[in-house]
Amino acid sequence: MSRSLVIDNIGRLITNDARHETGLVGELLDAWVVVVDGLIETVGTGRAATADERLDAGGGCVLPGFVDSHSHLVFGGDRADEFAARMAGRPYEAGGIRTTVAATRAATDGTLLDRAASLLAEARRSGTTTMEIKSGYGLTVVDEARTLRIAAGLTDETTFLGAHVVPPEFDGRADEYVALVCGEMLAASAPHSRWIDAFCERGAFDADQSRAVLLAGRAAGLGLRLHANQLGHGPGVQLAVELGCASADHCTYLSDDDIAALAGSETVATFLPATEFSTRQPYPDARRLLDAGGTAALATNCNPGSSFTTSMPFCIALAVRDMNMTIDEAIWAATAGGAAALRRADVGRVCPGGRADLVVLRTANPIDFVYRPGVPLVASTIVGGAVL
Numbered sequence: 001m002s003r004s005l006v007i008d009n010i011g012r013l014i015t016n017d018a019r020h021e022t023g024l025v026g027e028l029l030d031a032w033v034v035v036v037d038g039l040i041e042t043v044g045t046g047r048a049a050t051a052d053e054r055l056d057a058g059g060g061c062v063l064p065g066f067v068d069s070h071s072h073l074v075f076g077g078d079r080a081d082e083f084a085a086r087m088a089g090r091p092y093e094a095g096g097i098r099t100t101v102a103a104t105r106a107a108t109d110g111t112l113l114d115r116a117a118s119l120l121a122e123a124r125r126s127g128t129t130t131m132e133i134k135s136g137y138g139l140t141v142v143d144e145a146r147t148l149r150i151a152a153g154l155t156d157e158t159t160f161l162g163a164h165v166v167p168p169e170f171d172g173r174a175d176e177y178v179a180l181v182c183g184e185m186l187a188a189s190a191p192h193s194r195w196i197d198a199f200c201e202r203g204a205f206d207a208d209q210s211r212a213v214l215l216a217g218r219a220a221g222l223g224l225r226l227h228a229n230q231l232g233h234g235p236g237v238q239l240a241v242e243l244g245c246a247s248a249d250h251c252t253y254l255s256d257d258d259i260a261a262l263a264g265s266e267t268v269a270t271f272l273p274a275t276e277f278s279t280r281q282p283y284p285d286a287r288r289l290l291d292a293g294g295t296a297a298l299a300t301n302c303n304p305g306s307s308f309t310t311s312m313p314f315c316i317a318l319a320v321r322d323m324n325m326t327i328d329e330a331i332w333a334a335t336a337g338g339a340a341a342l343r344r345a346d347v348g349r350v351c352p353g354g355r356a357d358l359v360v361l362r363t364a365n366p367i368d369f370v371y372r373p374g375v376p377l378v379a380s381t382i383v384g385g386a387v388l
Helices: 079-085 094-108 109-125 141-152 174-192 207-219 236-243 256-263 273-279 286-292 311-321 327-341
Strands: 004-016 027-034 039-045 053-056 061-064 066-068 128-131 159-163 195-200 222-230 247-250 269-270 297-299 358-361 378-383
Touching: 027 094, 053 066, 066 327, 079 273, 094 141, 109 141, 109 207, 128 378, 141 159, 141 256, 159 174, 159 327, 174 207, 195 207, 207 222, 207 236, 207 286, 222 236, 222 297, 236 247, 236 256, 256 286, 269 327, 273 311, 286 297, 297 327, 311 327
Parallel strands: 004 053, 004 061, 066 128, 159 195, 195 222, 222 247, 247 269, 269 297
Antiparallel strands: 004 027, 027 039, 061 358, 358 378
């Protein structure tokens, strides 16, 4: 039997629905939303429709649930000592990933699941309703497959990242490791994955190796994503556009040619500002991309080495303060932009037929994500019509 829910007394509703010609985020005032069987049925203003159940938004702001399109939640151990050393002046290096690889290989399935589920619950409390989860800390056939199997129990958006770094047992034999990733490891991991990714960066994989991995993944039926241009200027963004990747992630260092390539493509530039916060690298200037007509997403990059946070509100605050985005642009990037990076049309917006993934804030003004940073502003997170 169908059950309906009305969320009313909404002071400000952010829809991201272009049919509401009220700015970038399709803002409605004095609004309500009706949910039926986990989907949004109608949206309106003024006198609210009736339903079986009611949630009073208390005059606060309601927005689409955050879509975190880049995370690494399945891992063992932590790297707090490495973080402390970095705060004392040591730069971030991709090779630190091997510390987490060792801890992940040693961890039981139960330990890995408990950690990942705890982090996902933490993300839900701060408004995240869709979360992509990558592998990349197993780097053996067995460990990559098992970490993806664990991730697939938590989300539909799983990504095979066997090409994260070259593991120590393949030192000096990177091409042999790439062959393993493209062959036996991919075959074991693809059944648990929607996407394939590679870390195209110095200290990880070059453009030719990354291309080989992505093309093998495409042949296996997986969608393409790419870690690109995190530690410096490089070929990653151009490769992502060349292959039609759904997203190029990090994009910390973008040349004018990179900006032009992204703006002329359907590849989303996913910015991960909590990474710059944690590694003390320069923040990317999102204004250049947006002014050129490119599409931006924001994501947490939650991982133990370079960005150990699940908070999308924190990323919004950083994007506005340090990346030259407006609050509306940052909210769009954290919702509809993340959906675009995952090629999803059913999330990231509040419109009829979409999933009822919503966030109710304790404030009527979302600028408070930046104006009142660190304050718990989320009153309720709604996932598929269920109030958490």
